[in-house]
Amino acid sequence: MxxxxxxxxxxxxxxxxxxxxxxxxxxxxxxxxxxxxxxxxxxxxxNEYAGRPSLLYYAEKMTKDLGGAKIYIKREDLNHTGSHxxxxxxxxxxxxxxxxxxxxxxxxxxxxxxxxxxxxxxxxxxxxxxxxxxxxxxxxxxxxxxxxxxxxxxxxxxxxxxxxxxxxxxxxxxxxxxxxxxxxxxxxxxxxxxxxxxxRDFQSVISKEAKEQILEAEGKLPAAVIACVGGGSNAMGMFYNFIEDKDVELIGCEAAGKGVDTAFHAATIAKGSLGVFHGMKSYFCQDENGQIAPVYSISAGLDYPGIGPEHAHLHDIGRAQYVPVTDDEAVSAFEYLARTEGIICAIESAHAVAHVRKIAANYSPEQSIIICLSGRGDKDVAAIARYRGVDIHE
Amino acid sequence: MNNKLSKVFDNPNHKAFIAFITAGDPSADCTVSYILEMAEAGADLIEIGIPFSDPTAEGVVIQEANIRALRGGMTTDGVFDIARRVREKSQVPLVFMTYLNPVFHYGYDRFFARCEELGVDGIIIPDLPFEEKDEVAVPAAAHNVSLISMIAPTSESRIQKIASQAEGFIYVVSSMGVTGVRNEIKTDIGSMVESIRKVTDVPCAVGFGISTPEQAAAMAAVSDGAIVGSAIVKLIAKEGENAAPVLREYVKSMKEAVAAL
Structure with missing residues (x-):
């Protein structure tokens, strides 16, 4: 091979x-x-151009509101150009x-x-x-x-x-x-x-920093790290240095669009199958003839019919889990993070925030969760307004 | 491997002319009749393109043919049915050209068993380089189907290992980039073929960018044959269901150009 x-x-x-x-x-x-x-x-x-290391921010209001694990946010949105x-x-x-x-x-x-x-x-x-x-x-x-x-x-x-x-x-x-x-x-x-x-290697700086930062802040590893997944670069960067720490859950959030039971999603792990495309063997959304399926997500960055091969492997061996998050859930999370923490995040990253809203209460206050906030949301403001039926003229 | 491909390049009096067609563009019926028409007009081998949603090695002309064929409902089984109907009337040598995913998805063994049954003797897969070929070459060989190797202008140091394991014929890619009609082919095909000949006797056919009889003659002069795709697909795009006469005329002129060598 x-x-x-x-x-x-x-x-x-x-x-x-x-x-x-x-x-x-x-x-x-x-x-x-x-x-x-x-x-x-x-x-x-x-360090001097992109602004690394990026902050690991303790989201205290969100933590209190969700009532479970301490929520930390890895602020890749604060990098120069606004994303990881x-x-x-x-x-x-x-x-x-x-x-x-x-x-x-x-x-x-x-x-x-x-x-x-x-x-x-x-x-x-x-x-x-x-x-x-x-x-x-x-x-x-x-x-x-x-x-x-x-x-x-x-x-x-x-x-x-x-x-x-x-x-x-x-x-x-x-x-x-x-x-x-x-x-x-x-x-x-x-x-x-x-x-x-x-x-992966260039993005692994995310988890290298996050691991040092969380150990500094909490004195122990997080219970889970969570990131959105399209092709999967910010998630791979967030996961990589935690793969060896078997007790840290790795959770990737796929774009479920209008729902995984509709034709309008980009949830490769949930709905895709093994294939070969764009140079790699991995999972892809495809039809019964191996034609690549049209996919959909409100988020242009997650609107991709495949997933990186290392994610496919982490899924196969059960080391990481991948969960679907719908447009509706992502938009609500986008608004929630803005109101709760004063952070307007990318609609891609909002998929990870949405999942944390669902699971934070399952953890104890002694545990922590890190969300990789892959990008800032300026680019999405107009689209979110349209989604909510608000007419904006610039 | 003992299949019809070995005979395509056998004629001492002329080089081979290889014609490509996208299955199902504009319909399965048309593809069947166009293949028969081109075979009668002198095409030595027909390459049948199994349409794929994302043909990354194709230029705009064949991309659009793929889209038309898929919109028209063409499937992998539909392409096998086209081959079956051709075989009712003609023994013209056939190969498939497609991307790996439709073949992978069909199941290699099942796919090549169908090829063997219908007398489709080879397959060209542009997204399957030497390093990955065994997963296909082995099941294909088990069904007497040749996996055609491609050699590109950038292959250089790789020519020897690719050529040494080639079977059927070698697809010599004339130019950088994707398929499509070109005004000029700048690569030194002669020296590429010379490097290949040092390693193997497997015939070399040149494709990518060939549309005129002059180009076909020039390419065939330094190799064993010329492959034409986009120019044929373009004629079909223009003439739709009435392309038979222009295809006949075109293939005749191309065949004459390579036969004169």
Whole structure:
């Protein structure tokens, strides 16, 4: 069996044209991972540019209100560009530059990964082109303009369902077309090896910090860590350093859209089956002929028919559990967190908040739960207003 | 492996012309009659595309054909039925071209058993590189189906290992990027084929970007045959259910171009 396996998942199911590039990428990554100078530069960018370490905030009002575990929030929303995406992007773009690449391309769903990539490209002086589903350029118009302000070219993708999956298709096609000077900054723990590993490693800073911070605050490990899951990068980052701590529950929240029993969801673990797509073997929402199913979520960032291969494996071995959260629950949680803690979070992250509202009371006040708040919610304000039937003119 | 693919490139008097068609575009009936038409017009091998929702190696022309075929209700069993109907009238060599997921989902053994039964002698899967091929090559071989290897302009150091395990024929990818008509093919196909020949006698057919008789002749001159997809799919997109005469004429002109070599 090939490299990059997580149990039966993962692998390198990609066109021959890209294989030598993936092999080179893996070699470069293995080199830079151990290179003190690369690590110094990256740490400097993370600390002085992105604003790490991010806060671990004790949500006292929420804790009192829910009446159970102490709730902590890992504030990835406070990073520069407003989400966890910058952790991975700074690592990959810095590495791309050292590999001699002059151009980066990336897919984006909600726009957070596109904004982060455009930001890093502007800072490090690389050309940048972003592929974004037409439906997402419409619902996240502000992020499109943001990327353009940062000097990126944004291509609206009009094929297929015109969302994240189609943006990935189009970015892969573009990479096949022009690979010698271009690095594909894949935004999640998905795709062909070595991407799931590289993205996980760069995102694992989340749990590395969170573990130190919770031990400092509570003197013991949390009972559970919780994150939303689309492709699964913030969740993998939040889980990674806790995998070895068998008593810490790892909980991923999938987008159940209008409900897992409707046709309108993106709940891959709940409703998907084993398949091979976007370079990896994993679970996918698909029909009886192996055609990838159109998926739906109010959240553009979770609107993806697959899940990263390491998550699929953590599910198989029972180390992590994955639960569905509906649009309605996520929107309520979005509003709840704003009113209770004064934090407007991304609608993606609100899926994790929603699940904590359901389970916090099952724990004792001596236990703690950490929510990974993957992003801030400015981008979602207009969409939430529309969801509530409020007409906003800017 | 002893199947019809070994005979496709056997003719000492001409190189092979390989025609691609997306199954179910615009309908199963049309696909059956177009395959028969192209076989009669001289196509040495027909590649039948099993449509996939997300064909990441295809340019716009074949992407759209995939969408039309799936909207029209084409399924994996529907494609097998097309092959069955072709076999009632013709023994033209057939291979499938599709992505791994529809085959994986059907079940490898079940899929290749159907191929064997219908005389579909090979399969091309662009998202299955050398490193991952065994999970398919082994069950395919058990049913006498050749897994066709692809070699790309970026393969370089990989050519030797890919070629050494190739069977049926080698699909030489002429250009970077996805399928689609190109004005110019810049890759030095001659030297790619030369590197392959050092390792294996398995025939080499060149595809991606070929649409004119001149291009087909130029590619076939330095290899064993030319593969044309998007140009054919484009004709079908334009003519719909009435594409038979233009397909016949087109395939004849392409076959003449490679036969003159």
């Amino acid at each position: 090939s490299k990059g396996r997580y149990g039966i998942h993962g692998g390198q199911y990609i066109s021959e044209t890209l294989m030598n590039e993936l092999i080179k990428l893996e070699e470069c990554y293995e080199f830079y991972k151990k290179d003190p100078e690369f690590n110094r530069e990256l740490q400097k960018l993370l 995406k910058i952790n991975n992007v700074l690592g990959q773009v810095l590495m791309a530059k050292k590999m001699g690449k002059t151009r980066v391309i990336a897919e984006t769903g909600a726009g957070q990964h596109g904004v982060a990539t455009a930001t890093a490209a502007a800072l490090l002086g690389l050309e940048c082109e972003i592929f974004m589903g037409k439906e997402d350029t419409d619902r996240q118009a502000l992020n499109v303009y943001r990327m353009e302000l940062l000097g990126a070219k944004v291509h609206p993708v009009t094929t297929g369902t015109m969302t994240l999956k189609d943006a990935v298709n189009e970015t892969m096609r573009e990479w096949t077309n022009r690979v010698s000077d271009t690095h594909y900054v894949l935004g999640s723990v998905m795709g062909p090896h070595p991407f799931p590993m590289i993205v």
